[in-house]
Amino acid sequence: MDYSRSTSNHMDSGGSRFKDFTFFFSSDVDLPLEVKICNLEGSRNPNSYSELVKDPDLRLKGLNQLGRKSDLYVECYVASDHCDSLTLPHRTRYKTFTHSWSWNEKLTLPVKIRNLPLDARLVVTVWDIVGPSKRAPVAGATLPLFSSNCKLRRGRQKLYLWPDKEGDSSAKCSTPAKPEGYDEIDRLEKLQKKQEAGDIPKVDWLDKLAVQAIDKIREKEIQKTNKHHLYIELPKFNFPLVFHETEASLPKGSSFRSTSSGPLGITAAVVDLEMFKDNLVEAKHRRLVRSHRADILDKELKPNADHRDHLNTVLKYPPARALTAEEKDLLWKFRFYLTQNKKALTKFLKGVVWSDPLESSQAAQLLESWAPVDVDDAIELLGPEFQNAAVRAYAVCQLQKACDDDLLLYLLQLVQALKFEQKDVPSSSQDSLAEFLIKRALKNPVLASRFFWYIKVERGDKKYGEVYSSIDAKFRRSIRRLPDGTLRLDALERQGQLVDCILNLARGIRQSKDPLFKKIEKLQNQFHDTKHGLHSLLPVPLPLDANVTVTGVVAEKCSIFKSNLLPIKLVFQTEAGDYPLMFKHGDDLRQDQLVIQIIMLMDNLMRKENLDLKLTPYKVLATGPDQGMIQFVPSQALASILQSSYSSLLAFLQQNNPDATAPLGVSPVVMDNYLRSCAGYCVITYLLGVGDRHLDNLMLTDDGRLFHIDFGYFLGRDPKPFPPPMKLCKEMIEAMGGSSSVQYTKFLTYCFVAFNSLRKSSSLILNLLSLMLDANIPDIAIEPDKAVMKVQEKFCLELTDEEANQHLRAIIQESVSALFPQVIETIHKWAQYWRK
Numbered sequence: 001m002d003y004s005r006s007t008s009n010h011m012d013s014g015g016s017r018f019k020d021f022t023f024f025f026s027s028d029v030d031l032p033l034e035v036k037i038c039n040l041e042g043s044r045n046p047n048s049y050s051e052l053v054k055d056p057d058l059r060l061k062g063l064n065q066l067g068r069k070s071d072l073y074v075e076c077y078v079a080s081d082h083c084d085s086l087t088l089p090h091r092t093r094y095k096t097f098t099h100s101w102s103w104n105e106k107l108t109l110p111v112k113i114r115n116l117p118l119d120a121r122l123v124v125t126v127w128d129i130v131g132p133s134k135r136a137p138v139a140g141a142t143l144p145l146f147s148s149n150c151k152l153r154r155g156r157q158k159l160y161l162w163p164d165k166e167g168d169s170s171a172k173c174s175t176p177a178k179p180e181g182y183d184e185i186d187r188l189e190k191l192q193k194k195q196e197a198g199d200i201p202k203v204d205w206l207d208k209l210a211v212q213a214i215d216k217i218r219e220k221e222i223q224k225t226n227k228h229h230l231y232i233e234l235p236k237f238n239f240p241l242v243f244h245e246t247e248a249s250l251p252k253g254s255s256f257r258s259t260s261s262g263p264l265g266i267t268a269a270v271v272d273l274e275m276f277k278d279n280l281v282e283a284k285h286r287r288l289v290r291s292h293r294a295d296i297l298d299k300e301l302k303p304n305a306d307h308r309d310h311l312n313t314v315l316k317y318p319p320a321r322a323l324t325a326e327e328k329d330l331l332w333k334f335r336f337y338l339t340q341n342k343k344a345l346t347k348f349l350k351g352v353v354w355s356d357p358l359e360s361s362q363a364a365q366l367l368e369s370w371a372p373v374d375v376d377d378a379i380e381l382l383g384p385e386f387q388n389a390a391v392r393a394y395a396v397c398q399l400q401k402a403c404d405d406d407l408l409l410y411l412l413q414l415v416q417a418l419k420f421e422q423k424d425v426p427s428s429s430q431d432s433l434a435e436f437l438i439k440r441a442l443k444n445p446v447l448a449s450r451f452f453w454y455i456k457v458e459r460g461d462k463k464y465g466e467v468y469s470s471i472d473a474k475f476r477r478s479i480r481r482l483p484d485g486t487l488r489l490d491a492l493e494r495q496g497q498l499v500d501c502i503l504n505l506a507r508g509i510r511q512s513k514d515p516l517f518k519k520i521e522k523l524q525n526q527f528h529d530t531k532h533g534l535h536s537l538l539p540v541p542l543p544l545d546a547n548v549t550v551t552g553v554v555a556e557k558c559s560i561f562k563s564n565l566l567p568i569k570l571v572f573q574t575e576a577g578d579y580p581l582m583f584k585h586g587d588d589l590r591q592d593q594l595v596i597q598i599i600m601l602m603d604n605l606m607r608k609e610n611l612d613l614k615l616t617p618y619k620v621l622a623t624g625p626d627q628g629m630i631q632f633v634p635s636q637a638l639a640s641i642l643q644s645s646y647s648s649l650l651a652f653l654q655q656n657n658p659d660a661t662a663p664l665g666v667s668p669v670v671m672d673n674y675l676r677s678c679a680g681y682c683v684i685t686y687l688l689g690v691g692d693r694h695l696d697n698l699m700l701t702d703d704g705r706l707f708h709i710d711f712g713y714f715l716g717r718d719p720k721p722f723p724p725p726m727k728l729c730k731e732m733i734e735a736m737g738g739s740s741s742v743q744y745t746k747f748l749t750y751c752f753v754a755f756n757s758l759r760k761s762s763s764l765i766l767n768l769l770s771l772m773l774d775a776n777i778p779d780i781a782i783e784p785d786k787a788v789m790k791v792q793e794k795f796c797l798e799l800t801d802e803e804a805n806q807h808l809r810a811i812i813q814e815s816v817s818a819l820f821p822q823v824i825e826t827i828h829k830w831a832q833y834w835r836k
Helices: 004-014 049-054 056-060 184-197 204-225 280-289 292-298 305-315 325-333 342-350 357-369 375-380 389-399 404-420 433-443 445-458 465-480 485-511 516-528 590-608 638-643 649-656 668-688 730-734 742-760 762-770 778-782 787-795 801-817 820-835
Strands: 032-041 072-079 101-112 121-131 134-144 155-160 229-234 540-542 545-553 568-574 577-585 620-624 627-631 698-700 706-708
Touching: 032 072, 072 101, 121 229, 134 155, 184 204, 305 325, 305 342, 325 342, 342 357, 342 375, 357 389, 375 389, 375 404, 375 762, 389 433, 404 433, 404 445, 404 465, 404 590, 433 445, 433 465, 445 465, 445 485, 445 540, 445 545, 445 620, 465 485, 485 516, 485 540, 485 568, 485 577, 485 620, 485 627, 545 577, 590 620, 590 627, 590 668, 590 742, 590 762, 638 649, 638 698, 638 730, 649 668, 649 730, 668 706, 668 742, 668 787, 668 801, 742 762, 742 801, 762 787
Parallel strands: none
Antiparallel strands: 032 101, 032 229, 072 121, 121 134, 155 229, 540 545, 545 568, 568 577, 577 627, 620 627, 698 706
């Protein structure tokens, strides 16, 4: 462990600057960090009888067996503030102990001393073997490798161990190896360490007596305090080792720009520490250009042909694209000219420096004379990028134009936009977003029900829970002021009670160890039981669909799906008949809820252009972070159809909807439903990057409508390797009569029309997705900064309609001809078979 000689040679070779100093720089030590694990001092008490009864494996611990010590081992690694583990854990060899715990083993950690950061710390844990493949922490400690005066610790170290804890690698360490407090043994060991380092003169006969006396004092102290200490040794050097980072230097012969001295110019990249700060010259230029003095001249400005083309290009940018400084200046320069263009407002506002009071006041005044924007642009102004109160009030004012049906489609995102509202803003004549949503909810019970549940789920958010709790309280106060407010609030409360009751039953079913048929029988009996009050209910709006009023649960029709989470099939009794749905507990449905909402929105957008693709966007409502309701649509999975007596999907359609006069023996209406729905879902799932598509989550109704379920993966994520761009398997093509049939050509036409129709509304879709970046959606949370861009790229907005059709045709051909997904589908089929 003595590195003094090798280190000195290394230092001297590095230059003569160390000859006149009595310390070294850590950045010059090109040696690995070595730690010698010496011995453990302290005694351990056996586990109590009650602990042994609770966990029989504890009897295998050495301290619970007479006549032997525990077979312990030590594990250590290096951590820092920016990385929980700079190295992989290294451990001592397995040893059997009889009298004391002593290893005297050197561990070489895979990190060099020159690479150690100033906040590097050694994390140590002593482990005990408890059973086969089972271990338990005996004690742990965390030792900063550099002391408070930036010197690397060296030589023998005494670590105070924290019993029954692993070493804590976090910045706020809970297992410090050098806790506050100082006792006699610590003082003596510090003197002994100084003597070993040569700071105290050595006298052999006196040193031996002193060491013996210190050992006796240590033994008495250990027996008295029952503390554990681990002794280790760090590398020793002749001089102190001071922390120092290697200075960045340019490679020899390099320069800041390409040179003509050789065949290839060499460019060196140098970090500009002020690159994120404002350029003072540019800031002054901007203030001069955008001052009030320029208003009179700018009002008369009109762009020339080049400027007009540039402006048109900028206005076509998708919402997520950032503007350059030149583009922002151009938009400001011609701001009065652009006031007649409603699509230019959001781009103009992105170029405003809102931290400048004069500039922000000019922009706010200009809002009054701008052509009113559409709802999709108003939604963009409610995002986190726009914090100005005047801009957000303007956006809320434009939302007044949205009808209740459209507002219901956007409500999920508008509730998320409440997170970005500023507190303590001066009151104005215009409503805030929260006040606007509450007022609209009071006028429409269906809107109120959805608003109630969206707010209820967000109240559990750790970061924004207080914001939503205050909005919920304001919503309840507003309802109570209505003439029928007490009844309406009671209906919402009974919705919550209904969900809580079902949740309690679902938890009990999951905890039961009975076979499935017993669980179903038990569930039906509980629904019949009057104490739960579910068999007969006071009329209450269904949380999943407030247009439906339920009066009870049809117990004998309820069941449990054969799945790991045991979702419950509920059948509610309504005035119009039975209403089946699925209640899931233990699964976060907020991602499914978002994807279904986007599908509903896309369906609505295409219907406005007279394009009905027979989609089936069933309803989903997350009633909590791990629970929710899903509308049950009578249908069969393509996998079960192909595994049944039907030889193909076409045979299924022929048997359920026969027509001898039709080309494929299927009713023309049903075949058209199939072609339209296939096209719609192929395009939509491609745009959203929906993954994990297999024949078990593709459903088909008796009237030929195909639809997708289970959206646990989207934005390009997929658990299977090499997924196709869209799910379009050969079985689906065969049901159309093959790739050379008239039906397949019709299917392609529907795909092209749907793709270009949705491209026209891409801004609205992207704006809604951008408001969900903080919504705790799993696949968005992985890369929130790239989520919108992933969908934006799929739209291919830089292409013309004809070019987009050719691009989509290539995607479809690639998906149809992909061989690997067929192999994966076969593997999935066999996996499902063996699981059953």
